[in-house]
Amino acid sequence: MEVVKLGDFLESEIYDMEKQTMKMQKEKVMKMADKDYFEVEALSNSDFRLLKESVLHYKHKELFKLQGSSLTLGSAVHKLVLEPESFNDDFVIEDFDGAELNKNTKAYKEAKSQWLESVGDREVLSIDDFAKITQMAVNVKAIAGGLLKGGRAEIAFFSEFDSVPVKCKADYYIEEAGVVIDLKTTKSIKDFKKSILEYGYGTQSAFYTDVIRSVGLKAERFVFILVETTAPYMVSVQEMSLDGIEEGRAIYSELLQTWKDFTNDGIVNVVKTTNYPEWWIEKRRGEQ
Numbered sequence: 306m307e308v309v310k311l312g313d314f315l316e317s318e319i320y321d322m323e324k325q326t327m328k329m330q331k332e333k334v335m336k337m338a339d340k341d342y343f344e345v346e347a348l349s350n351s352d353f354r355l356l357k358e359s360v361l362h363y364k365h366k367e368l369f370k371l372q373g374s375s376l377t378l379g380s381a382v383h384k385l386v387l388e389p390e391s392f393n394d395d396f397v398i399e400d401f402d403g404a405e406l407n408k409n410t411k412a413y414k415e416a417k418s419q420w421l422e423s424v425g426d427r428e429v430l431s432i433d434d435f436a437k438i439t440q441m442a443v444n445v446k447a448i449a450g451g452l453l454k455g456g457r458a459e460i461a462f463f464s465e466f467d468s469v470p471v472k473c474k475a476d477y478y479i480e481e482a483g484v485v486i487d488l489k490t491t492k493s494i495k496d497f498k499k500s501i502l503e504y505g506y507g508t509q510s511a512f513y514t515d516v517i518r519s520v521g522l523k524a525e526r527f528v529f530i531l532v533e534t535t536a537p538y539m540v541s542v543q544e545m546s547l548d549g550i551e552e553g554r555a556i557y558s559e560l561l562q563t564w565k566d567f568t569n570d571g572i573v574n575v576v577k578t579t580n581y582p583e584w585w586i587e588k589r590r591g592e593q
Contacts, residue, residue, distance in 0.1 A: 333520045337461040337474070339380075347463060347470035348564065350509045356560040357505075359575040360567040377428050378438060378534065379490040385442040386488060387458040387476060397427045398435045441538045445488070448540040449530045452486060455479050464519040466561060469568075473516045483523035485513050488530045494541045497531060501549070508560075510545040511553035 355362040355369060362369060384392050403416025421429075430438070446453075456479035463472045477486040487509065491497055501507045510527035517524035527545045532538055545553075566572040580586070 333463045334522070335461055336457065336459060339474075342461050342472070342474055345461075345463065345472055347472040348466075348561070349472050349474075350505060350512045350557070353505050353508050353512075353557055353560050356563060360564055360573050361575055363564065364567075375490070375534070377430075378434065381428070381430060381434070381438045382441050382445075382490055382532065383476065383488055385438055386445050387453070389442075395427055396430055397424050399429050399431050437534075437538075440536075441490070441532050441534070444538045444540050445530060445532050449542050452484075452528065452530070452542065453477055455481065456484070456486075462516050462520055462522075464516050466515075466519070467565065469561060469565060471512075471516055473513045475513060475517070478517070478524075480522060483525035484528060485510075485517065485524055485526070486528045486530060487513075488532070490534050491531050492534060494531050494533055494539055497529075497541075497543070507545070507549055507553035508557040509553070511550045512557050514550065515554065 352363055352366065355366050381392075381396055384395055401416060401420035403413055403420075406413035406416065408414075456477050458477050459474065460478050461472065461474045463470070465471060475485050476488045478484070479486070487506075489506075491500065506529070514524040514527055527550065529543045529545070531541045531543065533540075
């Protein structure tokens, strides 16, 4: 009969546990294309925008998808900064034989129609927009390029909060330092604090760090790299404060509970209280 030493047994058990942990992490952390990521049914930070309105807004989120040229521009900047090697897989520049013709002519329309058949699913960028995002990317790398080293770009994380499936996708994640980086295009860096509240960037910093920690990885700091969408394409690097993360955590926790109340008990409220603007009320009071 073979005798197994206790130390050897414990080491093998620890090794097996480590392998199992690594396997679980691998299943919950992966590089993933946006299309595949969006198809995964789980609560994401962008969903909180709709939950703030009501659970029915979130339930019917396909009706309220954000669209527009600004989103395409932002995606193109992300790709050029973070994954330039695959830029041509997702985007194509509107440069084809006949592109110089008058756009109202039949020849131009026929030439473009023929060209579009070769484009496939890729987003089309005008020559001017490509020049614009190229300069934005150059500026970002000049100021914040040092931060975008030693980590991985476009990494998706999947977990559960109180039995609710959740997910997030970090623009850039430096595991060793526990730093999560988010690249954002903005009209004005000066007004970014307004955007923190308006677009849920505060909840994002808390939600992302919490999701990443929940799969057993380090996430202690959340950094925004901001680049303006108008020349000279100013760049700023801003870290969310710990107080800001705590506030974001409180906000998203309330919204998460709202969703749980709906899924567990069917509780829903789409009615909100409204009133005159505060400035008008104060003005009226002053006149009395």
